Amino acid sequence: MQPEKLEISSSFESDTEDLSGNAILLKNGIRLFNEDWKVGVAYFVGKGLMENEPQSIASFLITHNEHLSKLQIGELIAGKDNDDTQVLIHFTNLIDFKKEKFDVSLRKYLTKFWLPGEAQKIDRITRIFANKYFEDNPEVFPSADCVYVTTFSVIMLNTDMHSPVILEKDKMTKEGFIKNNSGTWNDTDPPRKFLEELYDSISECEIVLKKGEDPEKRGWNKSVVALPHYKVQTRTWFCLYGNELRWYRSLEQSSIMGRISLDYVTIREDVNIF
Template identity: 45%
Template sequence: QYRENTYEDVAKFLQNFPGLDKSCIGEILGEGDEMSLEILTNFVEYMDFGESPFDMALRLFLSKFRLPGEAQKIDRIMEAFAKHFCAQNEGVFPHEDVAYMLSFSLIMLNTDLHNPNIKNKMTEVQFIKNNTGVGDWPDLPKEFLASMYNKIKENEIKMNDGKGALAGAQKHGLLTRRSKRKNWKPAYFVLREKNLYIFKDEDEASHTSPEELEDDQSSQKKKEKKIMKVSLEGGVQLTTLGNVKGPKGKVVCELAVSSGSEQKSDADSQVLIAAEEEEVKAWAEAIAKVTDNPFEELLSHKMDNKRKKSK
């Protein structure tokens, strides 16, 4: 007999059905509409954190999805996590706000300790100091904070999804790129931290390890695979080009790396891409998040102007 799915059913499906995009799950959980909030509540309450060490509960929680990039969405998700953990583990924290703040602190510590690009690692003393005297609640025991620090140091919280270069990527997908011969060809783009990698296809991306991308000594392997790297470290500009003809029905954009960048790129400083308008906006938003560059709003403004002119 047919039964209409409940929010609990949806939450169980998101956690248990294999092959779902973890980034999409995170986006669903982070939305602020009534339906998404109900799904988030059921998603969290479906998990058993009872008598679990705080770091283990956090690891389990973050293994089920990928945190979205928007601050408000992360806030909703982590607030729900802290509330549920405290409900199942009374007495561990003086208030759920303390659990909420520590969860953020551990995620930041995890990035600090295990990101090879960060040279000056946070010390145990610094971590304890950062989590002492916060808010109006009693301080957590220093022994407890030291234990949390060392657990993260010894065992990284794995929040990656995908395979190879796709693991931990902020965004990846197939776009159309103009070659040096001015021909439009499909290429697979992967945004990782502050670098944009261009592969021949998704298979090549999934079979290239993150270590290969980060290790300068493997540059020869990247050349053999014809992988191109565009560093976004010095800032980028993404602008629509109305005077360049691209594939039918697609918006042509120029991704130009700032000349002030100290990072060398394997690709030219100018990359022309073409995609559906909504896809271009999505890429603009993703790049803006990793570069702290507010050009996404400018791009949307230009697209809106273009739309008005075409009417």
């Protein structure tokens, strides 16, 4: 008796497959935004995909966050103009931090954009985050100013702990971190256990603050395997970085499943893969 054949089919879905008739406009706008946010915003406004006001822009950045360049989002929301600051405020207010640990919320917040390197921009973003976290969790810190000071301290700790140019012997110790934060909560010391847990969290897992790679192309690959009595559907998130194709378990791209070099692969121009 011959074994039953398995029927396997696969299709690649673009990252705008679920959108309506504006899919082409949206895709073109995202490409422009990822090169220059000012050009992208002007395009979206001109095509009626967003309104030229802070709340609409912020809502768009959150809704389409996974497809937009985190670098460009960071540059937009950290601008010094009043409108840019309003976008930052609305953007931050759209993120829910209720009942979350402080470091969990900070990590979540910083996955939405790349933190700019300029001190003034970091200060502006940190203060807005502090206000929102305190609003959502007033029982954790004595005031929003205390959240702000602790956030800045954590960012400095993160840089110190994970910078390749700082020798292991020179990295901040747990006691040093606790000492640096003494008297920072309205002239009182933060709870020692709170600071110890913060230190351990940052020490064990870096908060990535610098600009990372934005894939040139990305999308879901949907496969269907027909077994004798049922079908199994799987979806894998693929990203193209230059001449390397990578695939992941989820959109967050935190759990890479594999990668393959495309150095010697030729793609026919008349075949639309992405």
